[in-house]
Amino acid sequence: MFQNIGEILILFWRTLMALPQTLQHRRKVIDQLFEIGAASLLMACILSLFIGGVIALQSGPVLAERGLSSYIGGLVGLSMCKELAPVMMAVLIAGRIGSAMAAEIGSMRVYQEIDALRTMNIDPIRYLVLPRLVAISVSLPVLVVFSILVGWFGGAIVSMTNQQIAVPLQSYFSNLSEMVELDDVANGLIKSFVFAVVIGIVSCHQGLQTIGGPRGIGRSVTKAVVNSIVLILILDYFVTRFLLYFEK
Amino acid sequence: MNGSTAHQSGVAVQVRGLQKSFNGHLVLQGIDLDVAPGEIFVIMGPSGSGKSVLLKHIIGLETPDAGDIQINGQPIQAEGVMDQYRLAMVFQSGALLNSLTVGENVGLYLREHRLKPEKEIARIVGEKLELVGLKGLESRMPSDLSGGMKKRVAIARALAIEPQLILYDEPTSELDPLMAVTIAEEILNLKSRIHVTSIVVSHDRDLALGVADHIAMINQGKILAIGTPEEIKKISDPLIQKFLTVEFQKEKAL
Known part of the structure; x- marks a missing residue:
């Protein structure tokens, strides 16, 4: 385990050192941005709509019983942007994109494509890892912004249509804008950036470590996602603790 | 391997006491060989004798347990040595990048190292593909090609590098006899045109005896003999003789 952590940190460091060359690889970054961002947007929005809805559905009646239903907008708003959107989007992207990264790089390793790159003096980290890490670090926070907005909207629909809650749209969003500050959204975006780096590096590392045939690729994909x-x-807890220091 | 410092002549390769083991199994047991600049050096031997592992060491894909490999007298493990030369390897499987088209594969080295403008790369790609009989297939994906075609694209990719040292791992396997002859001719052409040093791992006796300046016979990770094709043919070692002369006899099989 410690060897794996060490290898992941070395891979991260070497990718960071290659960052100045991102512009040279912009075509690959754009391809990856489309792959990660655009292809996941619809699923992210559907998921977020229901997450926002279910928070309102679970907490709305409890608040209403205590005469606090006017706070539903703030509750959904804060839950979405500080916790649920970053974590749920990260889990979605780990399953959808992390697995694809590990499978693609793993297959390139098994079928000697990475060896071929190395014989041509093309660094696999610059060619494969850098564009993926940059693309996921940009696209996951963007997906989280969409997720937050759609999640708020999902909560609003449920709050408005559910008989037990029955909070009008205007009150919902008024309470939300009163309670949610820009710092709270930034909080979620910082988390999602950290998660994006974790998914990118762990998945690429797992792909580069692949040995054996198709079974090895399967093992790498599972390990990358899990x-x-x-x-x-785990990091969600520590990043939350860290960010709490900066809150007023 | 960097184009900016490349010289247009073959390099000398020297291997001394090379040892490598995988999971306790000794695959290379003290290999010594010298390849002169511009020569075609063929390594022959039975399957599993360590030929491909030896090639991977020479191009730096494997790190030896013991021993030393030098290119033009410089140890390849030393910082920056491999960057001084243009090296290429034709893998047995082709090892084409499956996410790229044939044309992108062939032009990959030139494009990634920004050695030529796009128009020039397209011209070189077309020229190299024509050389291996695959003209006009630039936009095809590797998954649309047969095994032999993939091998030819891999050879075109290596040729596009205009290397000083080119390593071939079974270059004629999966090729029909006509294409095998074309590839053998191209190995010879490269030698006379750009004086490239070629190290060829092959089971193909006709190829080996036809193109080699020197042949090394290897078995169980040890060099059995090194010499010109004529010298190798005269060696009385039963394994070498069997390897060079064995023929399939239908009567015996039945």
Whole structure:
């Protein structure tokens, strides 16, 4: 395990050192941005609509019983932007994109494509890892912005249509804008950036470590997804603790 | 391997005491060989004798447990040595990048190292593909090609590098006899045109005896003999003789 952590940190460091060459690889970055961002947007929005809805559905009646239903907008707003959107989007992207990264790089390793790159003096980290890491670090926070907005909207629909809650749209958004500050959204975006780096590096590392044939690729994909999700959930706690220091 | 400092002549390769083991199994047991600049050096031997592992060491894909490999007298493990030369390897499987088209694969080295403008790269790609009989297939994906065609694209990709040292891992396997002859001719042409040093791993006796300046016979990770094709033919070692002369006999098989 410690060897893996060490290798991941070295890979991260080497990718950071290659960052100034991002412009040279802009075509690959754009391809990856489309792959990660555009292809996941619809699924992210559907998921977020229902997450926002279910928070309102669960907490709305409890608040209403205590005469606090006017706070539903703030509750959904804060839950979405500080916790649920970054974590749920990270889990979605780990499953959808982390697995694809590990499979693609793993297959390139097994079928000697990475060896071929190295014989041509093309650094696999610059050619494969850098564009993926840059693209996921940009696209995950963007997806989280969409997720937050759609999640708020999902909560608003449920709050308005559910008989037990029955909060009009205007009150919902008025309370939301009163309670949610720009810092709270920034909080979620910082988290999502950290999660994006974790997914990108863990998945690429797993792909580069692939040995064996198709079974090896399968193992790498599973490890990439499971390790990414475990790290996301553990880091979520520590990043939250860290960000709390900066809150007023 | 960097184009900016490349010289247009072959390099000398020297291997001394090369040892490598995988999971306790000794694959290379003290290999010594010298390849002169511009010569075609063929390594022959039975399957599993360590030929491909030896090639991977020479191009720096494997790190030896012991021993030393030098290019033009410089150890390849030393910082920056590999960057001074243009090296290419034709893998047995072709090892084309499946996400790129044939044309992108062939022009990959030139494009990634920004050695030529796009128009020039397109011209070189077309020229190299024509050389291996695949003219006009630039936009095809590797998954649309047969095994032999992939091998030819891999050779075109290596040729596009205009290398000083080119390593071939079974270059004629999966090719029909006509294409095998074309590839053998191209190996010879490269030698006379740009004086490239070629190290060829092959089971193909006709190829080996036809193109080699020197042949090394290898078995179980050890060099059995090194010499010109004529010298190798005269060696009385039973394994070498069997390897060079064995023929399939239908009567015996039945």
